Amino acid sequence: MRADRDPPAGAHRALAAQEAPGLVRPRVPRRRGAPRVTLRAADARRGSGHVLGVVVTQRYFDDFTVGDRFKSPSRTLTDAHFLFFAGMTGDNHPLHYDDEYGKKTRYGRRVAHGLLLTSLTAVGASTLAPVIEESIVAFVEQSTRFRAPVFIGDTIQPEHEVIALERKRSAGLLTLRVSLRNQQGEIVLDGEHRYLIAYRPTA
Numbered sequence: 001m002r003a004d005r006d007p008p009a010g011a012h013r014a015l016a017a018q019e020a021p022g023l024v025r026p027r028v029p030r031r032r033g034a035p036r037v038t039l040r041a042a043d044a045r046r047g048s049g050h051v052l053g054v055v056v057t058q059r060y061f062d063d064f065t066v067g068d069r070f071k072s073p074s075r076t077l078t079d080a081h082f083l084f085f086a087g088m089t090g091d092n093h094p095l096h097y098d099d100e101y102g103k104k105t106r107y108g109r110r111v112a113h114g115l116l117l118t119s120l121t122a123v124g125a126s127t128l129a130p131v132i133e134e135s136i137v138a139f140v141e142q143s144t145r146f147r148a149p150v151f152i153g154d155t156i157q158p159e160h161e162v163i164a165l166e167r168k169r170s171a172g173l174l175t176l177r178v179s180l181r182n183q184q185g186e187i188v189l190d191g192e193h194r195y196l197i198a199y200r201p202t203a
Helices: 011-019 048-054 079-089 099-103 114-119
Strands: 069-071 136-146 155-167 172-181 187-197
Touching: 079 114, 114 136, 114 187, 155 187
Parallel strands: none
Antiparallel strands: 069 155, 136 187, 155 172, 172 187
16 A cells, blocks of 8 residues: 555544544534524634634524613724715715815714714614524614714714514514714714514424
């Protein structure tokens, strides 16, 4: 037999298991009714050292309580955000892109698009998103109040709070209070979102 011949299929995996036996564990059956834990494929590709930071327990309607809060990372708005949103939506009012026009308004400078701010409350971009990947059914409705103007350079932080839970026939109606705060802690936008969230599946 030639010494340089490739080892049989699976030999590399077997050798790796012998060298690091602590990494090979038997599958443990999930208890009935236990929360489902998922690891997204994009995160799994980062390797086992990243697992502890990305394992997420899925929530269903039954797992929410009025008062639950979800704060998301803040974002500092730039000229690029204003211009990209104007180009994408066609909302090219000079209040959003013309410095000279902005100076003549009551604000004295350019102001963020209202719908740009509304988009920052999207639940898909929040810390709530990973825990309802399997349970969200539909985005039903929203309401928004603009409380203060937002300018280039402002740092905005979204927050979602559960304020109502209503059981329906096939899924639950989850109502969230949404808000955006600037770097001074001032609320610049608030409103409500309603989502249909699935009930926990029975085993």
